[in-house]
Each structure stands twice: as structure tokens, then as C-alpha cells.
Amino acid sequence: MSANDERVAVDTADVWPDDADEDEGVVVNWFLSDGSRVEEGDALCEYQVEKVSVDVPAPVTGTLDELVLEEDDEFERGDVLAWIRPE
């Protein structure tokens, strides 16, 4: 899909807690839905690794184009949470 070339991935590895031994996490809460406008740094969602909760900030300003992982989904470090279409 060529559109992916333009979109920016929200990567679970970007904010992985430093002291976590585990390479698996779970999505706890989404704060925005598909199609929402986001500014760089806005909290998009919250995930949890080894009982530590982490807020995931938007890497760029744009539109939240696709949520890949839903609430309660489990994932591996480095999986893509969502795609943002930058402005």
C-alpha cells in the first residue's frame, strides 16, 4: 500500500520503559479515535508493561489515520500501535 510511504508509524518501542525485562505489553486505553487531529506530543494512548503504565505521545502533528492495536490487545516490543498521516 503506497499510502504507507507517507504515513508515520507510532512505534511501541519508542517509549518502552527502560527498566522493563519483558518484551510484551498490553494496550490499556486509547484517548483518541480514528480520524482525530493530533499535535506532536499529545497523549494518544496508554499501554502497560510489567504493571508500568506508559503514555504514548504522537510523534508528529497530523491525523490519526489508523489504529492498529485495540484496547486489551497484547503486543511485542516494536509492534506498530497506529499510523499518523502528517500535515
Next chain:
Amino acid sequence: MAQEEPERRGRQTDRSLTMSRAMVEAIAHEMRDDDEVFYMGEDVADYGGIFDSTEGLLEEFGRDRIMDVPISETAYIGAAVGAAQAGMRPIAELMFVDFFGVGMDQIYNQLAKNTYMSGGNVNVPMVLTAAVGGTYNDAAQHSQTLYGTFAHLPGMKVVVPSTAYDAKGLMHNAIRDDDPVVYLFHKRLMGIGWLPAPDGPKTGVPEDEYTIPFGSADVKREGADVTVVTLGLHVHRALEAAESLADDGIDVEVVDLRTLVPLDTETVRESVAKTGHLVVVDEDYQSYGVTGEIIARVAEGGLDDLEAVERVAVPDVPIPYARPMEDEVVPDADDITNAIRTVRSNE
């Protein structure tokens, strides 16, 4: 004081927040506006509150204003009452409402009565926050709501939010109120990873400040056949019951009280005047509590409107630890559904 609910405005209006984040946003806003506002309690600083009630506040406001306290409810609630009387606006947190007994004199004889005992020479503009409720197997001393206990004793306003939107507006109002407010937040609604909330409490929340006036119940679902009056977690269980009954042609109205003191009797009576059938649902003990009070208020002012009434509450036993036993005593959507069918049984 502005008591209007504003148009939802500001950036990021499609943003949703968990109830805990909505509460924290209101507290942070009030702390930025007023240096006299501070927060103290057990594990509220470094830990951020064991139910996320103060998450992130230490980083912004520091240890002078976000204070971990020694484990003495008497000492720190008493300190909060004193600070309030001296002109500050403290927020003191009971980690579990069940621990109120340890500091009860400070709550019901000092916090609730000092305005009266001083002949109005001092007032007590503080907020006592507390985590309430069960459904996660924490046994009899960590699972109570005690709504009726606080609402029974005069001198305290009592707030019980059920959604993030309500939680923020009610918290702004609580901190600005010149009288003591007890703000009871249900653990199951906070949106914590290890204690998942039902669908419903996470709502859109404006970034700007807004207040929700006390004594203003909210009709969370309109219906013509049966009125369900409830609060806290059970707003969501009642909504679930209402959805399941809609398929059978029973149209249920769900009234969320939002505050027990002051109590919006008018909204409840108006609803019962429309439906004629009342079910009151409470997560507190049945006897001498919220269910009895609501039914009495309706009967006093609108007995002729009342065709049938049921109440659903915790039977008068300590909350059990074992999961199947706790599930048995804490009302669920099926219990509410059955009560609604019972009040409709003469139709």
C-alpha cells in the same frame, strides 16, 4: 461561581479521558490557579495514588503541595481541617474509604461541624477524596462504598461521579466550594490497567475548566416505562440492563444522582411521575441507606405516582473475598434486569 456546563470547546475536543485523568486535570488546573490548593494522602506523591488519583501531580507541583503522609488518618485529616480553617484549600485522600473509621472524629465532628460550632467564624473549604467500591476481590475492609454513611451525617457535601466528564466538572466544583466536600471515586471506573473499567466512564472531556453544580442529577438514559435511580459504577450496570430490556420493549430511564448531598429529589420525582415504576440500585448496604432514602423521598412527595418499587443493594453482610461470593452480593446487570421486570410484573 460559574455553575454552567459550557459548550465543549478548546483544542482536542474529540479527546477521551479516563476518569482518573479527568480528576487529575481538574486538580492540576485548580492548583495552578490557586496556591492555597494542595493534596495530601497515603502514596499520593511518588506513587501517584494507588488508583491513579494523583498521577503526574508530583512532577508539576513538588513535595510541598503533593504530600505523602504517615499512616495516620487522624493526623492528616485533622491537619487538613486546620489548614482549611486557616484559609487554605486542602484535598486530603483516604486511600480506601474503609479507613474512614480511623479518623472519624476528624471527619464527622471536626470537618463536618466546625463551621457550625464556631458560629460561622471559620469555614472548612476542603475536599476529602476516597476510593470506594468492590468487584475486584479485596474483601470486607477494602470494598465498601459507605455512600449512606457520609450522606447521613450532616455538614458534608457528598459527590459520586460515574464518568470522566462528570468527574472533572464535579472536582472543579468541589475544590471551589467553601464547605467540606467528600468526593468518592469508584476504583472500577478509574481506567486502570489492572482493574479494567466497563465501557462508559471514559468520555470526551474538554480541556477547559467547567463546573457541574451539586444537587443536579443527570438522566443518563431517557425512558418511559421504569425509572432506575443509581450512582457510581452502577450507572453503567443499569445502562447495560436497560439495553438488554430494550429488545423486550421495556423502556428504562436511568437517573445518575451524581451527588447524594445535596440530593436532586426533583429530577427523581419527575421521572417517577412519568414512569410510575421505581428501581433504586446501590452498591452500599441495603438497610438504612441510599435505597431507602430515595424511595422515602419519592413517597413523601409523590406517593400517588408510585405504582411499584424495588430496591437492589448489597444485602447486609460484609463484602466477601471469594469471587463467586462477592459477585453474588454486589448487584450486577442481571439483578437490575430482574428488579425492573418485577416492578413491571403487574403491567
